Each structure stands twice: as structure tokens, then as C-alpha cells.
Amino acid sequence: MNKSEILAEVRDYIDNKEPKRFIPGKSYIPATSPTIGSDDISMVVSAALDGWFTEGKQTKEFKRLLAKKLGMHYVQLTNSGSSASLLAIRAMEEQNSMPYVITTALNFPTTISMLYTSLYWHAPLFIDIDPYTLTPNLYQLGELYDEFKGKIAGVILPHTLGFPFEESKVREIIGDEVLFITDCCDALGAYTKNNGLIRHVGYYADYATLSFFPAHHITTGEGGAVLTNHPLKAEIVRSLANWGRDCYCLPGQTDTCGMRFEHPSAIDLPKGWDHKYTFTRIGYNLKMTELQAALGVSQIMASQAFFVLRKANFDYIKHGLSDLKHYLQFVMLPDWSIPSPFGFPILVNANRNFSSSELIAFLEKNKIRTRRFFGGNIIKQPAFSEQPRLIADTLKGTDWIMEGGFWIGCQQSLTIEMLDYMIDIFHKFFKEQNLK
Structure with missing residues (x-):
């Protein structure tokens, strides 16, 4: 049996499963539930049959599709939305280590946890939200920004439950002096209109984060992403997600830069040191697997x-x-x-x-x-x-x-x-x- 025949069998199995019948008052109606069909399962099986399980062609394709969907240039896939937040906050710290971060008191716990446990400890400056629109109180944002100007590392704001706030106005308030992170984990597919331009949420931020937990708009089982339009900001996130390595070769790649053993080394490293094992940041391994990305490809296409x-x-x-x-x-x-x-x-x-x-x-x-x-x-x-x-x-x-x-x-x-x-x-x- 060849691969095409196996995938046809998989599709047939999924398509012919008897759907659960809804019985009012007997069947639970979930608050969240993923939609997984034969396209999704066959994509995952296809990736498994290819025999490559870490970052590969499906990861590359999922990045491309996400960047296109959000209108952003650089994507780092992660193993969760919380990991995406961690990377964005750590990247913020590298660029601005001031002690305060403005965020909303209505928030997801892991975002706040990372302010307290990251490399540089940060005290949150909490602002309110408008209960009628679920958007941050931008008047309070401006007040706190003016009061603590010069002591703020960044602003982290969520698009709560997929109802966007005006990112462009936040950018007007804070300018480019501090990092702006938007939590888009609830908001894939949401847009704002500004002076005739329609932009996906995250566009005006330095970093935008996404989650692909099964509860969200699309799923990769577990997973997330950090997106940015800035190449240097993207490089920081890439390194942090890849053990803190300086080298940008993907798994399975070698000598992409052509200078693997001639790369300028830190003063304490031996001459000719392998650049694949040069670590310039205190990093993590937070990458997405190829099987997760394969599911992401089929999900984002739907x-x-x-x-x-x-x-x-x-x-x-x-x-x-x-x-x-x-x-x-x-x-x-x-x-x-x-x-x-x-x-x-x-x-x-x-x-x-x-x-x-x-x-x-x-x-x-x-x-x-x-x-x-x-x-x-x-x-x-x-x-x-x-x-x-x-x-x-x-x-x-x-x-x-x-x-x-x-x-x-x-x-x-x-x-x-x-x-x-x-x-x-x-x-x-x-x-x-x-x-x-």
C-alpha cells in the first residue's frame, strides 16, 4: 500500500464516522470545541509518514500562511500560547529592561506570571477595561504612561474574546519608546479599521502572540506563535526559542551562512568553534513540531x-x-x-x-x-x-x-x-x- 492509498483510507475512516447526535437537555453544549475533519487528520498522517518530526516543510508552510493571514513578515511557531507570551516578554527585556509594564487587570494568568518570573523582574501597572466593549481604558493607559515615563519597559494588551481594541491609538500614546505587545490569542481573524486601512490585530505591535490550544479559533493541539514586522526583533525571538543559539540553521540544516567554522567567536570560545553551538542568549526550546504544524496548515486553510x-x-x-x-x-x-x-x-x-x-x-x-x-x-x-x-x-x-x-x-x-x-x-x- 502506497502513501496515497493510506491517506485515502484515513479520509474514508474519518468521513464515515457516525457524528454524535445532539439531544436537547441530554447532550452537553461546549463553550469551546475544535473542528477536526478528514483534511486535518490526513495532513497529520501524511507528515508522520514523511518521517520528519521537528521543524520541516510543514512548519515552513504554516509560517507562510500565518504571515499572509495577519499581514506580518516574521513568524516564530511555539509549543503554546503561553510560550509565545514568554518569548515576547523576554524579547522585550532584551530591548528595554525598565521595571514597569502596563497591562490590563482583566488578563490571562500566564501573561502576568511571566512578568514576575522573567529574567528581569517587572511590576505590572494595571489598567481597567471598558466593560461594554471589553477594550482597555486608553485614558488610564495615557495617564500611567505619562506618570512613569522613562521607567516603562513595555505595554501588553489583550484583544479579549476576539473583540479588538484600537492598536493604532495605543501606538499614538506610547510612540516607539517602549515595546508594544498584543495578545491576539483569542482574536485570530479580528481586524480594526483606521483611516481607511483594515489591519489584522497585531499589525501595529512590536510583537503579536497567538495560541492554537483546542479552545481557540484554529488548533494545532497545543501550540502558539509570535509575529513581528521587524527583522531584528524576529531574530531575538528565534534565538530565544532555539536554546538561545546564535545560529539560525533549522533542524537538519548545516552551514546555511557558509561560515560555520569561520564565524567570529566570542572571546572565550576556541578559534574555529562550531557556530551551531554558540549560545548568545539564555534561551529555551519552545518550538512547534512538524506534526502540529501540519495540523495548523489544514486548519488555517479552513x-x-x-x-x-x-x-x-x-x-x-x-x-x-x-x-x-x-x-x-x-x-x-x-x-x-x-x-x-x-x-x-x-x-x-x-x-x-x-x-x-x-x-x-x-x-x-x-x-x-x-x-x-x-x-x-x-x-x-x-x-x-x-x-x-x-x-x-x-x-x-x-x-x-x-x-x-x-x-x-x-x-x-x-x-x-x-x-x-x-x-x-x-x-x-x-x-x-x-x-x-
Whole structure:
């Protein structure tokens, strides 16, 4: 049996698997779920049959497709989104080791963890977010930037749940004096409009990070990426992800520069030292495997259809719940925003006679999975509550989201039958509360 015949068998096996039937009230509706088809599985099997498991042709192709999708020039694939954040922060430190970093209090824990555990310790300067748009409070950003000017290493801001903020305005505030990192892990496929230009999120940043965990828009099982438009910034990230090596040969490559044994060496290295074993940074091994990249190639080729379905599902849920707007707050979309919903966010309006916890419990009881906004107000989490930090004048928006916010799924795998069931269960809750 040749390779083509094996792959045909694989496709046939996947295509003929009996799909799970949705039974309302019996089947769980996940908050997140990947879409994996025969194209994906056959790509992974094909890569395995090629017998090359570290970076290779699939890695190269996935990088090319990601760069094209985001409109950026350089891509470093990683083994997770958290590793992507680590590399971006370490690269920031090499270029600016000042003690403070501005970020949002509504955040994912590993981003903040890396500020405390990186090579140069950094104290976060926490700003609030607008609970209506899920975007950072740029007024507070400007205030803190002016107050701590000359002491700030960088600004790290997330595009929460795929709803973008105005990166161009952040760049106007901070200029090029500090590093700007955008966490795009939730936001693949999201864009902003600025003076007639439409740019993918991450475009205005020095570094943009992505995650390909199964919960995200596309998946490589585990995986992530760091993207940049700057060749020197890209070189720092590449070296850090590759053990701190100075050499840029990929696995299996030798003497790409033509100077493997003639490369100028550090003063303490012997003359003629092998450049493949020259380490100029304290680095890691955070690379993506060839099998993960193969899955990434097939996933990103299908991603546009995923984005369209997610947005359609988001709109369908919003329309179905629109009569509950006196009780629930749904995210507002500014004119400049082209979101790529990671989930459907919901805020329970203040001064209602029910809590978000009660609504969440009711949804979970009826097999609808829910998620909180990651770490909520991160300074209230046990791991971070005693850590040094400074905060803006108020974090009221973040606190409201932590108290009253959660989200449900709108991913491309959800059917109309599932969406209708979700909408019906919401209405059932309000009917039982005598609110409808």
C-alpha cells in the first residue's frame, strides 16, 4: 500500500464516522470545541509518514500562511500560547529592561506570571477595561504612561474574546519608546479599521502572540506563535526559542551562512568553534513540531469559513436574547471594530434580583457549558493577590466583569438546533424568576 492509498483510507475512516447526535437537555453544549475533519487528520498522517518530526516543510508552510493571514513578515511557531507570551516578554527585556509594564487587570494568568518570573523582574501597572466593549481604558493607559515615563519597559494588551481594541491609538500614546505587545490569542481573524486601512490585530505591535490550544479559533493541539514586522526583533525571538543559539540553521540544516567554522567567536570560545553551538542568549526550546504544524496548515486553510460561522452564531445568539437586554449586557461593537468572536460574552446588569452565579448554575444544570473571563480581576486571584503591583485610579469595569460576567460558546461546530436550545434555556431561567 502506497502513501496515497493510506491517506485515502484515513479520509474514508474519518468521513464515515457516525457524528454524535445532539439531544436537547441530554447532550452537553461546549463553550469551546475544535473542528477536526478528514483534511486535518490526513495532513497529520501524511507528515508522520514523511518521517520528519521537528521543524520541516510543514512548519515552513504554516509560517507562510500565518504571515499572509495577519499581514506580518516574521513568524516564530511555539509549543503554546503561553510560550509565545514568554518569548515576547523576554524579547522585550532584551530591548528595554525598565521595571514597569502596563497591562490590563482583566488578563490571562500566564501573561502576568511571566512578568514576575522573567529574567528581569517587572511590576505590572494595571489598567481597567471598558466593560461594554471589553477594550482597555486608553485614558488610564495615557495617564500611567505619562506618570512613569522613562521607567516603562513595555505595554501588553489583550484583544479579549476576539473583540479588538484600537492598536493604532495605543501606538499614538506610547510612540516607539517602549515595546508594544498584543495578545491576539483569542482574536485570530479580528481586524480594526483606521483611516481607511483594515489591519489584522497585531499589525501595529512590536510583537503579536497567538495560541492554537483546542479552545481557540484554529488548533494545532497545543501550540502558539509570535509575529513581528521587524527583522531584528524576529531574530531575538528565534534565538530565544532555539536554546538561545546564535545560529539560525533549522533542524537538519548545516552551514546555511557558509561560515560555520569561520564565524567570529566570542572571546572565550576556541578559534574555529562550531557556530551551531554558540549560545548568545539564555534561551529555551519552545518550538512547534512538524506534526502540529501540519495540523495548523489544514486548519488555517479552513479558518475563513470558521470565522464566518462564528460571527453568524454570535449574531444569532444576540438576536435571540435581544429581548433580555434589560437584564443582560451584550458587548458593543464600535464602528472601527471587526471582531472574530472567541465566545459570546454576557454581563448581568447591576441591581438585578439574580446573580451571574445563579444564571451560570442554571445553564450548567441544563447542559450548557459556561466560562468566566479567564482570571477576572487578576489581582484578586490567590497567586497574585500578594504580588507587588500598581493600579490605575479604578478597576470598576474589571470588577463588574469579574462579578457579573461570563461567556458561552459560539464556535463553528454549534448547530442551529443547539443555538435555539441555548436561547430557550435563557428564556426559561427568566420565566422561572418571574422576570418575563
